[in-house]
Amino acid sequence: MNNVHSSSAESHPALLGELALGNIKLSNRLVMAPLTRSRSTAGENEQTPLHALYYAQRASAGLIVSEASQISPQGQGYAWTPGIFSDEQVAHWRTVTDAVHNAGGRIFCQLWHVGAISHQVFQPHGGLPVSSSDFQPEGEAFVGDLLPDGPTVPHPKARAMTLDDIENLKKDYSHAAKCAKEAGFDGVELHAANGYLLDQFIRSSVNKREDQYGGAVENRLRLMNEIIDVISKEIPLGNIGVRLSPTGGPGGSYDDDPDTTYVAAAKALSDKGVAYLHVVRPNNHTGDGSGVEQGNTLLTKMRHAFTGVFIANGEFSPDEANTWIERGDTDAVSFGRSFLANPDLPTRVAQNGPYNTPDEDTFYGGGAKGYVDYPTLVNNGSALE
Numbered sequence: 001m002n003n004v005h006s007s008s009a010e011s012h013p014a015l016l017g018e019l020a021l022g023n024i025k026l027s028n029r030l031v032m033a034p035l036t037r038s039r040s041t042a043g044e045n046e047q048t049p050l051h052a053l054y055y056a057q058r059a060s061a062g063l064i065v066s067e068a069s070q071i072s073p074q075g076q077g078y079a080w081t082p083g084i085f086s087d088e089q090v091a092h093w094r095t096v097t098d099a100v101h102n103a104g105g106r107i108f109c110q111l112w113h114v115g116a117i118s119h120q121v122f123q124p125h126g127g128l129p130v131s132s133s134d135f136q137p138e139g140e141a142f143v144g145d146l147l148p149d150g151p152t153v154p155h156p157k158a159r160a161m162t163l164d165d166i167e168n169l170k171k172d173y174s175h176a177a178k179c180a181k182e183a184g185f186d187g188v189e190l191h192a193a194n195g196y197l198l199d200q201f202i203r204s205s206v207n208k209r210e211d212q213y214g215g216a217v218e219n220r221l222r223l224m225n226e227i228i229d230v231i232s233k234e235i236p237l238g239n240i241g242v243r244l245s246p247t248g249g250p251g252g253s254y255d256d257d258p259d260t261t262y263v264a265a266a267k268a269l270s271d272k273g274v275a276y277l278h279v280v281r282p283n284n285h286t287g288d289g290s291g292v293e294q295g296n297t298l299l300t301k302m303r304h305a306f307t308g309v310f311i312a313n314g315e316f317s318p319d320e321a322n323t324w325i326e327r328g329d330t331d332a333v334s335f336g337r338s339f340l341a342n343p344d345l346p347t348r349v350a351q352n353g354p355y356n357t358p359d360e361d362t363f364y365g366g367g368a369k370g371y372v373d374y375p376t377l378v379n380n381g382s383a384l385e
Helices: 049-057 087-102 163-182 197-202 222-231 258-272 292-305 318-327 337-341 345-350
Strands: 019-021 024-026 030-032 063-065 107-112 140-142 152-154 187-191 240-244 276-280 309-313 332-335
Touching: 019 309, 030 345, 049 087, 087 107, 087 163, 107 163, 163 187, 163 222, 187 222, 197 222, 197 258, 222 240, 222 258, 240 258, 258 276, 258 292, 276 292, 292 309, 318 332, 332 337
Parallel strands: 030 063, 030 332, 063 107, 107 187, 187 240, 240 276, 276 309, 309 332
Antiparallel strands: 019 024, 140 152
16 A cells, blocks of 8 residues: 565564655654553643653654543543643643654554543542443453552443533544644544443444434444544544554453444545554453454454555564565554563664563553663663663
């Protein structure tokens, strides 16, 4: 779909080739996947200079997709995650985007509403979380130190959104997109994956509505499509991506016919003209790791249904990613934990390693340790240097 340009002396030349993405050009096809790190300020949900350093260290990615950022107080479901709806949050995110741009990088903001995967402690006035229908998620909410019986507590049963709720939700997405633009992001990625709110409308196990947002596949995709419409009034379609995941995610939701549903979603997004589609295959981080072959087949079907840039995700090695791009099965591949542990991942891929091992004990919460102190190849020094 796109020409690959890279030095023949490099390892993984297809993965390191340039890529035209909507209104921008990427220097390579390694995308930094959105990674929740739970290090935002408590209460205000703002970013800090530590975040600016973290993202700037990884600016050699062709594209950075930011950690998921809630579009409103109602959209929050985890402790210490950033928002993108207040003036203060915009100002603090601007420090991050400036740092990335000064380092030569590109960064999109992932717009997030968790829906049912939340708890009253996060909700305005202590209300219930919302979803497409009344829904009792499996598992527990991560509330950190906000409740004495934390850090995790059972999810409450979410209530079905009214039509007025949905109209207000669209206003929240529009406002968040405007905030992302003001914060200096190069674009936005709509988080419609991993069993969160938009996926709760898409997946048949949750969506039991009998109005225009429920029943047939096109109705379950309606909200996603309408959100694209409102976002595109603030952000050009060439700077909008969407993330989908046919399986997996917290809460235990699923779709009875993912092949039909998510191929239809890919086609609908292609018709909308968004810049890219970012699809997560089954993996050990968002599910039990089963069904990878079936997931690969579905990714191929979705890739053929979508005419824009296709980004694959889900425990890809650089070798597998390079092969997929060479075959034309994807245009780019996003890496999560590999970018977490290797700030200079494209440089390491170009020379076939070596690679740092991620420290799982420091993934969520905390400070600089396990966040900005992974060593780089330059002088075998610290990323802090």
